[in-house]
Amino acid sequence: MIQAKRVLPPIAVIALIVGAWWAVVVATNSVVFPTPLQVMTGTFELIKDGTLWQHIGASLFRVGTGFLLAVMVAVPLGLWMGWVKGAYVTLNPIFQMLRPISPIAWIPIAILWFGVGDVSPIFLIFISSVFPMIVQTTVGVHTIEQRYLRAAANFGVSRYTLFRQVVIPAVLPQIIVGMRIGLGVAWLVVVAAEMIALRSGLGYLIMDSRNAGNRYDLVVAAMIIIGLIGLLLDGLMRLLEGLKSVRWRYAH
Amino acid sequence: MPTRISVEGVGKSFASEHGMLHVLDNISFEVAEGETVAIVGPSGCGKSTLMNIIAGFDRPDSGSVKIDGELLRKPSSRGILISQQGSVFPWLTVQQNLMFGLNAHAHEEKIRLADHYAAMVGLNGFENRYPHELSGGMLKRAELARALVVKPEILYMDEPFSALDALLHLRMRNELLRILEEERHTVLLITHDVEEAIHIANRVIVLSARPTTIQTTFDVPFPHPRNLSSAPVQELRSAILRELGVDSYSNYGRSE
Numbered sequence: 001m002i003q004a005k006r007v008l009p010p011i012a013v014i015a016l017i018v019g020a021w022w023a024v025v026v027a028t029n030s031v032v033f034p035t036p037l038q039v040m041t042g043t044f045e046l047i048k049d050g051t052l053w054q055h056i057g058a059s060l061f062r063v064g065t066g067f068l069l070a071v072m073v074a075v076p077l078g079l080w081m082g083w084v085k086g087a088y089v090t091l092n093p094i095f096q097m098l099r100p101i102s103p104i105a106w107i108p109i110a111i112l113w114f115g116v117g118d119v120s121p122i123f124l125i126f127i128s129s130v131f132p133m134i135v136q137t138t139v140g141v142h143t144i145e146q147r148y149l150r151a152a153a154n155f156g157v158s159r160y161t162l163f164r165q166v167v168i169p170a171v172l173p174q175i176i177v178g179m180r181i182g183l184g185v186a187w188l189v190v191v192a193a194e195m196i197a198l199r200s201g202l203g204y205l206i207m208d209s210r211n212a213g214n215r216y217d218l219v220v221a222a223m224i225i226i227g228l229i230g231l232l233l234d235g236l237m238r239l240l241e242g243l244k245s246v247r248w249r250y251a252h
Numbered sequence: 253m254p255t256r257i258s259v260e261g262v263g264k265s266f267a268s269e270h271g272m273l274h275v276l277d278n279i280s281f282e283v284a285e286g287e288t289v290a291i292v293g294p295s296g297c298g299k300s301t302l303m304n305i306i307a308g309f310d311r312p313d314s315g316s317v318k319i320d321g322e323l324l325r326k327p328s329s330r331g332i333l334i335s336q337q338g339s340v341f342p343w344l345t346v347q348q349n350l351m352f353g354l355n356a357h358a359h360e361e362k363i364r365l366a367d368h369y370a371a372m373v374g375l376n377g378f379e380n381r382y383p384h385e386l387s388g389g390m391l392k393r394a395e396l397a398r399a400l401v402v403k404p405e406i407l408y409m410d411e412p413f414s415a416l417d418a419l420l421h422l423r424m425r426n427e428l429l430r431i432l433e434e435e436r437h438t439v440l441l442i443t444h445d446v447e448e449a450i451h452i453a454n455r456v457i458v459l460s461a462r463p464t465t466i467q468t469t470f471d472v473p474f475p476h477p478r479n480l481s482s483a484p485v486q487e488l489r490s491a492i493l494r495e496l497g498v499d500s501y502s503n504y505g506r507s508e
Contacts, residue, residue, distance in 0.1 A: 147338070147339040148341060150309060150327075150339065151341070153309070153327050154328075154329065154332055154333055155332070155352060156327070156353075156355075157352070157355065161355075165348075166341065169341070169344070172343070244382055245343045245382075247384065248342035248343060248382065248383065
């Protein structure tokens with residue numbers, strides 16, 4: 001019963017929206033805006049000729065590459081900035097200034113530097129997800145409870161053990177939060193980046209469908225798919241929060 | 253018995269909004285090897301500050317602390333601090349926590365030692381649990397075992413059991429006494445609980461209010477196991493409470 005209480009209301013709202021959408025399209029006799037059925041047919045069309053998987057694969061590849069590069073840079077950099085005061089004082093103002101610049105604002109520069117291949121969106125994703133992850137990791141180090149660092153000092157462990165068994169596991173929950181934020185932003189940005197140029201990706205699919213004969217059924221289909229994949233990616237990151245060694249931070 | 257801990261004229265002040273706060277004033281005492289000394293005092297008198305200095309986490313402004321005649325410069329695993337808030341790492345299992353401080357052993361030996369001490373504090377069967385899966389009392393046992401496993405010469409205990417309920421508190425005290433019987437550590441215990449002090453210690457040092465000095469010292473001559481409700485024990489308790497400015501006759505329950 002509790003399950004039903006959680007599942008039924010959102011389903012009811014979705015059904016309501018789809019119903020209203022359908023009714024409005026029929027009532028207005030719109031020739032451009034699709035009905036839910038047309039969107040479904042359009043989606044199957046894409047699935048059948050295989051282009052849907054191509055677009056999804058291209059978007060995921062760009063997000064995956066840019067995001068992993070960002071993790072590889074942000075986590076060590078964040079740990080360093082959190083641990084070494086000088087690094088924090090020196091670098092934090094610069095990152096705080098770069099962070100509020102929308103990744104979209106970097107598009108012209110990305111095209112200038114990297115052209116219109118795969119590198120531009122990967123660069124944009126990197127830019128968009130690296131800063132939140134640096135910030136979260138740094139905050140994570142700063143908020144390690146003094147009592148744990150003291151215990152480590154008391155047992156006189158090596159620097160290596162201190163980092164491997166105290167600092168990194170203490171910060172890991174914050175790193176995961178940063179990764180969730182980072183991946184969320186990355187997914188927003190890849191679609192925007194793909195709208196500018198290129199020949200593949202879900203963002204490209206949206207722009208191309210509109211330009212090539214007002215195929216708004218495919219536009220809406222792509223939007224829904226983007227939403228679903230975003231939900232799925234967030235769910236994947238949530239799985240990380242279930243790891244036994246980080247649950248202490250989220251549970252209670 | 254040779255002197256293990258020697259505190260010589262320790263003083264400490266902190267800067268505060270209202271000027272310098274003189275916390276500790278010229279505190280000197282010694283703890284012999286294998287002795288258990290309790291320090292009691294009114295809250296806010298700087299007991300924890302004193303403990304932090306003796307355990308090497310903080311420096312005194314004046315005076316010095318010597319361990320086995322050697323000037324203390326930083327904390328070491330020769331003396332492990334167990335505090336009220338606890339510091340069992342929540343991201344490691346009980347076994348991993350116990351193995352944490354063991355640097356010089358082979359992996360199998362670390363596991364053997366960890367499991368031995370887990371069993372000693374009654375945590376067998378819980379070696380692979382995470383701290384958030386344990387109760388408050390079990391967490392304290394894990395903390396105690398993690399300290400014991402590195403075979404420290406000194407246990408520094410700063411209100412170690414005061415977060416536990418009264419029944420568990422008493423049980424942990426008995427456990428501690430049983431373990432001390434086996435392992436013979438030197439123990440420095442800070443507490444606001446006079447009954448706890450008398451239960452465990454050979455000697456009770458009473459601190460004054462700020463700026464804190466040693467007001468007086470009581471010997472606790474009773475052999476273990478101690479009957480806490482016996483007349484001489486109650487008399488000693490009243491005497492210590494009087495030193496702390498509390499009239500014990502108007503106090504029904506546990507001494508706080």
